[in-house]
Amino acid sequence: MLNSPLPRDPIAQAREQWVAHGWASEANAMAAITAVMRTASIFLQRADAILKPHGLTFARFEVLALLGFSKRGxxxxxxxxxxxxxxxTSxxxxxxxxxxxxxxxxxxHPTDGRTRLLELTAQGLEVLDAARTDLNAQLFAQSDLEAADATDLFEILSRFRRASGDFL
Amino acid sequence: MLNSPLPRDPIAQAREQWVAHGWASEANAMAAITAVMRTASIFLQRADAILKPHGLTFARFEVLALLGFSKRGxxxxxxxxxxxxxxxTSxxxxxxxxxxxxxxxxxxHPTDGRTRLLELTAQGLEVLDAARTDLNAQLFAQSDLEAADATDLFEILSRFRRASGDFL
DNA sequence: TCCAAACCCTTGGAAGTCCAAGTATATTGT
DNA sequence: ACAATATACTTGGACTTCCAAGGGTTTGGA
Structure with a gap:
């Protein structure tokens, strides 16, 4: 996947170019947004690699995890x-x-003919438990995020997501 | 694209479930990582929507922008x-x-037969300039990130990316 | 010298995302 | 009651990302 580490952060370089070309007031947002995208891609690759032995991807894991928490099942x-x-469609x-x-x-659905209900099977529950154990141990517990950074990150992104209309 | 805002942040809900099920020590990293992925997807959709009239996507914009900054061209x-x-391959x-x-x-490449050099055409330069102007005005200058949050975010993600081996 | 190893890029395939459009079912308003 | 509208889900298409495997080119060690 990734080559050896680069000698210089390419996003920091792009940020300098932004400043040098007179877009200084947009440079910080550009760098932050680009870094978010890069970080998401790193985490996604890690998660998918951990989940592969379970026959899952992160997208599918999220579906299972959601069903596992729903009261009705x-x-x-x-x-x-x-x-x-x-x-x-996704x-x-x-x-x-x-x-x-x-x-x-x-x-x-018992009363609405348009609706389809999702249900975890017994096997789905087993796979979910095993996959979640692995993700917790190998991704979330060793995330390369310091504890304080993880909470700060979540708070900053929560402010952003609220401002962007994700939730109330 | 997005429906109306949800009454409750689903990632915060997942975090509570994590704590309730005894994975409290992984809950913050889980929430932060999930929020990073969600945020990346929001920004990617915004960027692609802005770039669409230019016939570009964010991935292709990044290629043009990089070439635009290279000394040799x-x-x-x-x-x-x-x-x-x-x-x-991407x-x-x-x-x-x-x-x-x-x-x-x-x-x-003049001396290495394996290598292919990328060059911006005159038209590519025009499209780059127009697209970058739009992205700066419509995405980066109105990112829904407060100024302090943008810099904090970039710093946190820089620490993470360095720790993860992205750069030295 | 020359063959093996390394490197650069492309092809093909699996997976994810979105959008636009289509089908089927419910709800609503006259 | 019935037509218009809204909702729920699926299909097909465009795009991105990755990986595995291949073809060419260069380099380096015996």
């Missing part, structure tokens, strides 16, 4: 896609694969 | 993919599209 697709904050894609491997079932 | 693919921190994909629309050219 079942959730309409629409509700799940809202909570996961992905498009309905969820359709993930669920197709989860259903094909027997981790999740689509069941008819 | 040309850069080997390998060097570009290192600086952009994406796989060589760059091949972007450059194929940039070349197809005439914004970039692949030229032979």
């Amino acid at each position: 079942s959730l309409p697709m629409s509700h799940a896609s809202e909570l996961l904050q992905v498009h309905a 969820l359709t894609n993930s669920v197709d694969r989860l259903e094909a491997t027997g981790l999740v079932q689509r069941v008819a | 040309s850069l080997p693919m390998s060097h570009a993919s290192e600086l952009l921190q994406v796989h060589a 760059l091949t994909n972007s450059v194929d599209r940039l070349e197809a629309t005439g914004l970039v050219q692949r030229v032979a």
